[in-house]
Amino acid sequence: MPRTQQGLETWQAFTNAHGLLVATIERDLAAAGLPPLSWYEVLTALARADEAQLRIHALAQAVVLSPSGLSRLLDRMERAGVIRRESCKRDRRGAFAVITDEGHALLERMEPVHQQAIEQHFVPQLRDEESALQAALVRVADSARGECPADDEPGV
Amino acid sequence: MPRTQQGLETWQAFTNAHGLLVATIERDLAAAGLPPLSWYEVLTALARADEAQLRIHALAQAVVLSPSGLSRLLDRMERAGVIRRESCKRDRRGAFAVITDEGHALLERMEPVHQQAIEQHFVPQLRDEESALQAALVRVADSARGECPADDEPGV
DNA sequence: AAAGATTGAATCTTCAATCTTT
DNA sequence: AAAGATTGAAGATTCAATCTTT
Numbered sequence: 608m609p610r611t612q613q614g615l616e617t618w619q620a621f622t623n624a625h626g627l628l629v630a631t632i633e634r635d636l637a638a639a640g641l642p643p644l645s646w647y648e649v650l651t652a653l654a655r656a657d658e659a660q661l662r663i664h665a666l667a668q669a670v671v672l673s674p675s676g677l678s679r680l681l682d683r684m685e686r687a688g689v690i691r692r693e694s695c696k697r698d699r700r701g702a703f704a705v706i707t708d709e710g711h712a713l714l715e716r717m718e719p720v721h722q723q724a725i726e727q728h729f730v731p732q733l734r735d736e737e738s739a740l741q742a743a744l745v746r747v748a749d750s751a752r753g754e755c756p757a758d759d760e761p762g763v
Numbered sequence: 764m765p766r767t768q769q770g771l772e773t774w775q776a777f778t779n780a781h782g783l784l785v786a787t788i789e790r791d792l793a794a795a796g797l798p799p800l801s802w803y804e805v806l807t808a809l810a811r812a813d814e815a816q817l818r819i820h821a822l823a824q825a826v827v828l829s830p831s832g833l834s835r836l837l838d839r840m841e842r843a844g845v846i847r848r849e850s851c852k853r854d855r856r857g858a859f860a861v862i863t864d865e866g867h868a869l870l871e872r873m874e875p876v877h878q879q880a881i882e883q884h885f886v887p888q889l890r891d892e893e894s895a896l897q898a899a900l901v902r903v904a905d906s907a908r909g910e911c912p913a914d915d916e917p918g919v
Numbered sequence: 920a921a922a923g924a925t926t927g928a929a930t931c932t933t934c935a936a937t938c939t940t941t
Numbered sequence: 942a943a944a945g946a947t948t949g950a951a952g953a954t955t956c957a958a959t960c961t962t963t
Contacts, residue, residue, distance in 0.1 A: 614886035615878065617893055620900035621885075625781045626827030627907035645953095664923065671782030676954050678925055683953095700923045700962045722771065729777075730770035732902035737773055739892050740899070744776035746888035751783035801931095820945060832932050834947055839931095856940045856945045 632724045641717050645670060645680055646689070650714040653690065653706035660693065660705040689713050788880045797873050798843075801826060801836055806845065806870040809862035816849065816861040845869050 632644055652669040653661055661669075667677045681704055684690045689710035695701040706714075733740055788800055808825040809817055817825075823833045837860055840846045845866035851857040862870075889896055 611878070611882070613893065613897070614881055617889065617897040617900070618881050618885055620897050620904065621781065622785075623827070624900040624903040624907065625777065627904050629778075630827065631907045662923085671779070671786065673955060674924065675926080675956080679953070682925095695923095698923085698963075702924065722767070725770055725774050726767070728906040729774055729903055732906055733773065733899050736892055736895050736899065737769065740896060741769070741773040741776050743889050743892065743896070744773070744780040747780040747885055748776065748783050750884040750888055751780065751787045799931095818945085829933055830946065831934080831948080835931075838947095851945095854941075854945085858946065 628724065628728055631728060632721060635720050635724055636717065639716075639720050641720060642687075642713075644721075645672070646684060647714070647717045647721055649680065649684060649704070650689065650706060650710055650717070653704060654711065654714055658705075660703040662695070663702050663704055666704055684710075784880065784884055787884060788877060791876050791880055792873065795872075795876050797876060798869075800877075801828070802840060802845070803870070803873045803877055805836065805840065805860070806862060806866055806873070809846065809860060810867065810870055814861075816859040818851070819858050819860055822860060840866075 629644065636643060636647075648670045649666060652666055653659055663677065663681070664674075667674055670677065670680075672680065681690060681692065685692060687709075689707055691705045691707055693703045693705055695703055730737070785800065792799060792803075804826045805822060808822055809815060819833065819837070820830075823830055826833060826836075828836065837846060837848065841848060843865075845863055847861045847863055849859045849861055851859055886893070
């Protein structure tokens with residue numbers, strides 16, 4: 608089998624696995640009456656952050672969403688009371704997103720549903736080469752990010 | 764590091780790598796004046812299929828899209844002349860999607876853009892354990908699919 | 920003029936309901 | 942009644958334009 612061919616097949620297996628597992632998580636969350644995966648991603652990113660807050664620009668990277676897409680998502684989450692916007696004193700162009708107490712409570716309800724799907728469908732199938740895979744995935748992300756940040760990049 | 768923790772980190776590396784690489788491909792396609800990735804996925808699935816045609820139901824799995832989402836996508840692609848719908852003689856409920864000559868021509872223009880991104884950002888980073896990874900990804904997909912087809916599964 | 924963020928208009932996607940065929 | 946597929950209405954995402962601050 609030519610190497611090019613296998614690369615494409617592996618990529619297809621990759622997107623296929625991703626799509627199916629994400630669909631499973633979304634379905635499980637919806638079945639539990641919980642909001643979609645994107646909310647979980649924002650909430651964990653904020654919960655992990657230093658002061659439970661994160662610049663909106665930084666968040667957009669974590670969720671792989673356009674700035675405007677994130678802005679709308681934060682609108683909905685703020686309306687639901689799980690995050691709050693706060694202006695940045697140092698640089699008044701920037702804004703912070705802050706997770707609220709309600710946000711923490713919601714996160715705790717979403718966490719087990721999310722985790723259950725990962726532990727059932729993802730971790731066991733990968734265990735043998737999990738560390739190697741993780742390292743490889745980070746390399747892929749770094750490589751893709753290297754050409755992604757700007758629109759038309761000048762010289763990388 | 765607890766195993767649970769690493770499982771989640773690997774999953775995050777997985778989604779992150781996926782999101783960034785898909786964004787890269789979409790950007791490259793758009794920069795070349797070509798339609799989005801979903802078109803490519805439909806066209807390759809049809810080109811690979813036996814008579815250059817595929818039941819619409821089977822297609823929906825290949826692109827991980829809802830039935831209605833696929834229906835709309837096929838509307839746009841048919842309007843652009845790259846696919847054609849044909850009714851199924853055997854079972855007149857079903858319909859076929861057929862790739863046209865124009866569809867083949869478009870696929871040939873999209874292929875190198877798609878392939879270039881994969882070969883640059885995906886294949887080299889994985890090469891050492893590519894075969895193992897591919898096998899693992901297929902196991903993930905099988906596992907996720909195992910609980911996906913129906914709506915509310917009985918035994919959680 | 921450039922960066923961070925938001926808004927209006929357009930596009931894409933999904934849910935629920937519908938239609939046809941089995 | 943169930944399966945394959947499509948449609949109307951609603952929801953989410955993106956592009957381009959705008960606003961504020963640096």
